[in-house]
Amino acid sequence: MKQYGKLAFMVMAAWACAGAPAQAQDNAAPASVWAGKKSSWLALQGGQRDEVFRFAEQYKEYLAVARSPYTATAEAIRLAKAAGFTELTRPEQVKPGARLFLPARDRAVILAVIGQQPLVAGSHVVGTHHDSPHIALKARPVNGAARDGLALFNTVYYGGIKKYQWANVPLALTGRIDTTDGRTIPVSIGFNPADPVFVIGDAAPHADKDLRNRSYTEVFKGEELDPVAGSIPGEKSSVVAEVLRALKDKYRITEEDFVSADLHLVPATQPRDVGLDRGLVGSHGQDDRLSTYCALRALMDLEGTPAQTAIAYLSNFEEVGSVNNTGASSQLLNTAYARLVGGQKGAQYSELDLRTALRHAQVVSADTNDGISPLFPEATEATNAAKIGFGVTIKRYGGGFDANSEYTARIRAILDQASIPWQTHTPKVDVGTGGTIGRFMSQQEMEVIDMGVPLISMHSTFEMSSKVDVWNFYRFMKAFYAAR
CATH class of the missing domain: 2.30.250.10 (Aminopeptidase i, Domain 2)
Known part of the structure; x- marks a missing residue:
């Protein structure tokens, strides 16, 4: 009996020792900070969940109207006018606090809230496109x-x-x-x-x-x-x-x-909620009218006069290379800057003032990206791919398309200070590609970073986005516009 009791004790002790590493492993911190990231839904506090769903309803109303660059531009201008924006027609309109829009042939538009500082000292731009396949x-x-x-x-x-x-x-x-x-x-x-x-x-x-x-x-x-x-x-x-x-x-x-x-x-389908929990928005055209709506709303909701001029640049033709005179490869944005800087400088305006204003501009090139597919995860490299519902995406393409490290750090600071969840995305090597309208603004010496939120079924007839990602992208743009 004593012998049996001793043997049982030894077996139990050995079992406990064998189980200890597994239990310790279960309680251990994740091997990487990225592995420990949780869904952005779990970070919501107080009444934020209600805010997310209210914003999504307004976003769906916009998508139901903005079906092409033509109707998207008209709806953006309609909303902007309701928020107090007026068309720039005279140089003397360019003064701190002014809310202005510059239409471009009914298919693109640039909107601005003029800051306290002159544009040659800097500006904050969110560039998007509102054409879709x-x-x-x-x-x-x-x-x-x-x-x-x-x-x-x-x-x-x-x-x-x-x-x-x-x-x-x-x-x-x-x-x-x-x-x-x-x-x-x-x-x-x-x-x-x-x-x-x-x-x-x-x-x-x-x-x-x-x-x-x-x-x-x-x-x-x-x-x-x-x-x-x-x-x-x-x-x-x-x-x-x-x-x-x-x-x-x-x-x-x-x-x-x-x-x-x-x-x-x-x-012809209407924007709809997806899933029993209504957590996703389903609609054609979210690439990239999602970013356009967030940029527009963030600018409209900006309170007071920002330190630096805040600009929403809603361009056309990105899906075919940003061509034509309303695409980002044109001089549309440069002309808008010339008009704004000229309004501030008057008769003393020079070409150097325009170049200086462009060089000091900080830009977020906003465009959606593909998220990890639930059915085809092998299409992405999981450890560097963005996940639906896990926050705003900082895009890292490689090949010279990335923002420089100091500007990326500045953007990270804005995200962290505003408690906005974020993640990164790099396409699978030799499979995916990257780059959007940001390259054209980089050519003007503007400081540019590519950002977005992930979609499921990107470029299809019915793309899906997470409502919490859309809301957080709007929050980030609002914080970016207000940054000093």
Whole structure:
């Protein structure tokens, strides 16, 4: 009996010793600070959760209206005017505390709250873009040859898309038509529940055997992204003629007016909450109208007169290289700075003043980034990828696209002082790429850092963002604008 008791004691002691390291490991601190990061939802205090959801509702209202650069610019200006901003038309308007906007051909806009210090001493800029991947109509937009009784829209896709994602999705037509008699005609068909929609039809699984060997990126080809525009012929006219007649009658245009039209097909779906907990916003166009809305709201909500001028730069055409005269590669931002600095300097203004103001500007190039996919995590390198709901993203691309270390430290300090959760993102080597409009501002010697928040299903017809990330990005921009 004594022998059995001694043996049992030894076994129990050995078991305890064997279990001790495991228990110690369970209680040990994470191996890395990044491993210890928690969801930003868990950092909310007091009534902040309610603030997050209120902000998300306002964001969804914006997304429901801002469907293209044209409508996004109009909505930004409408909101800005309601917040006390006026269009810059005279140099004497540029004085401390003034809230100004500078429109750019109805497709981009720059807004500013003039600071206490002159612009040559510095400014704080958030640069975004509010174009998104979509499908555009060609100049001769309707065809029906050999289409067995259907008329289709002729299209060309815009931006980086997975073409198959646009099939079988209700699409709306939005944009404008400009005529030779000076009219600008807004177009919007498909967003109202009573409107018709347009759909790119797929082949049935009963009949697609010859298509099944197409590659992942060629399930649909570019010339196959043509949605149904109509199906009823006239007694003496084709379906194509009837579709053209309907458009011409509705908008009082000629067929040649489509040459001077800017028409986009975008998902007709409305912004929605995703998940039983309603923690995500789902919508087309969050890349990058998410950043645009945060920049706009942060500027509108800025209290008092900042030490340095705060600027929101809402640009166009980023998804195709920031081209054209409303894209970030143009002189649009430089011209805006020249007007603002000229308003402050008067007759003594010089080119050197403009160069000095640009060199002393601090910029956040804001653009969403892809988050870790719950279904395809192998697409990212997990230890350096951003996670949905874990905060604002500092982007580190490598290859000369990163902000310098001292400016990055300054941004980190703003985030930490405002208690804003943040993380980093680096694309997988030899797989992902990076860089947005920041490179064009860097070329002007402006101090630039790329930041964003992660999305799931980026560039798809229905992207998803975390409401808490969107709210924290807005909070960061507001703190950045107010920084000294």
